[in-house]
Amino acid sequence: SQQGEEDPQALSIQEGENATMNCSYKTSINNLQWYRQNSGRGLVHLILIRSNEREKHSGRLRVTLDTSKKSSSLLITASRAADTASYFCATDRTGFQKLVFGTGTRLLVSP
């Protein structure tokens, strides 16, 4: 299966703390994306990092990509209760017209 693996499966932190989630994948990619999903709702795109980039920032989000290890990490700094959601990485596969989503990390941020 091409599906990426994410860890941890679940993460519980306090407001103000940082949250780090990791994604590993199996095939060569053009880009890697991170999405957020609030309970039972649609996914919202957070950030896209291309295979020739190593790090990208967007507000409180920092994404890294290591293509040699086929892994990525998403760091959310100074977390808020509103960050409570599931987070999915998604990879494309060179030459294929589709995204494959990782298994997801469920983040709970307590006030």
Added chain:
Amino acid sequence: DTEVTQTPKHLVMGMTNKKSLKCEQHMGHRAMYWYKQKAKKPPELMFVYSYEKLSINESVPSRFSPECPNSSLLNLHLHALQPEDSALYLCASSQGRGSGDFQETQYFGPGTRLLVL
């Protein structure tokens, strides 16, 4: 307008019913997608339409029948579903440059929660 809309929000149907899910976007996107998502699982791709033509069918059973009437609309026709088909059905769209070289950002609708009795 960066919104993808889906109707209905909830649907309950029997195994002998015929129903349709609808998806609409007005972002000028030329690629549209149907995903199925079970609880606590990632979305699984079902179909991809590119420039109103079906380009990917992920070996989905024929009881699911997609249709793309125009570049803004995407339907999923349901017939003789099974209880295991109960799930959240998500529609998404992307610009769809048509090259297939890489995947772009996808914009998702809120989903239709389907229960098959």
